[in-house]
Amino acid sequence: MNMLKCQKHLFQLNNDIHYLNCAYKAPLLKSAEKALLDSLEKERNPYHYKPNDFFEITANICKSFSQIIGCRAQNTALFPSTSYGFASALNNIKSHGGKAITIENEFPSGYFALEKWAISNKAEILVIERGDKTAQNWNNHILDSIDDSTDVVLLSIIHWMNGTKLNIKEIGEKCRKHNAKLIADGTQIVGAAPINVKELNIDVLICAAYKWLFGPYSMAIGYFSEDFHDGNPIEESWMNRSNAMNFSSITDYDTNYKPGSARYNVGQTSNFMLSPILLEGLNQINQWGTSNIQAYCQMLANYLKESLNPMGVEFEDENYFYPHLFSLKLPNDINPETVKIQLENKNIYVSLRGSYVRVSINVFNQKENLDALINCCHQLLG
C-alpha cells in the first residue's frame, strides 16, 4: 500500500497556521467551495431546479456515506444535527428491562436524548465512570454492566474529549446477546478510520458531518439497521413518502414511506446549499480510502509521540489509541489552559476538553505542523 501524501493542496488553509483541530471543525475542501458557489448561482434562476434535483443529491450522499460505513444506501438518513438522529432512534426503542447505559462525559446531544428516553420510559440510566481506571478496565466495566435488564447502550466509538477507544465490537456483541440496542456516536471517527457497522454490531450510527466527513455545519447523517425500518419518525415530511417524486399527486397522501430508513430523513432533505459540500467531502473520503487516511495519521502520530514522550508527555495505552484524535497527558504541574494559550500565540490550534489538550490530525496536516507543536512543548516543558 502506497502511503498517502499530504493533501493540503486540496484545501485553502492559511500557510502560517498549524491546524491540529479537525475534531473541532473540518476545513472546507476547494472542490466543496466550488460546488457551493455553483449551487448559489443556481438560486438566481430557480427554474433550473427540476423535480429530480430535490432527491438526487440526497441519494448520492446516502450512497457515498454507505460506502464509507459498509451498508446499503437505503439504511442511511440525513438530519440537521446528531441530536435529531438520536431522538429518531430512541423514539423507536421500547423498554423491556428498565436500564439504559452510557459512559462518563458522553457528548451532551447523546446524553440528553438518552436521559429523556429514560424519563419517559421510567428506566434508569447507568453512567459507566472511568475514574482512574485504565482504558481496558473501563471497557471491561462497560461490558460487564450489559445484561438482560439493558434496553439500550448509547456511546461514542471513540471518546470525543481524549480519543480513548471503546471496544464497540465486543459491546455490540454483548448487546445482541442480551437483546439490547447499540446506538453509536460516530462523529469523531467515521471518515478518519475504517468503520463497518455490520462487523461492529451497531444498530444505529449517528455522525455530525462537519468534522471528519468534511461536511458543513448543520448536517448530520446516520445508519439504521433493518429493525428500525418500520419505525415511527419524529416528523412527517412529504419528501419521505413513496410518491414524493410525482409533484402533481402528492396530495393523494400516500400512506407508504420510501423503503429503508428514508422515513427518518429531516424535511427539506435536499438542502441545496449545504448538501453539495457534504457530497464532495464523502466522495473525497472514498477516493482517499479510510485505511489510507488512518495510516497517514498513524505516521504523523508516531512522530509526535516519539518527540514528546522524552519531555514527559504521555499518551493513551497503545491498544486504546487512535492516531487521528488523542490527548496529551501533560506533567501535573503544567496548566493545560496556559498550554493552549501559548500554542495559539504560535498559531497552533488544538482544543481543550476538560483537562485534556486534544490534538487531532488529518490528511491536510504535515510534519511541519507537528514540529511547531513539538517546539512549543519543548519551550514549555523544558
Ligand SMILES: Cc1ncc(COP(=O)(O)O)c(C=O)c1O
Ligand atoms: C461526539 C460528538 N457528537 C456530536 C457532536 C455534535 O452534536 P450536534 O450535531 O447535536 O450538535 C459533537 C461535536 O463536537 C461531538 O464531538
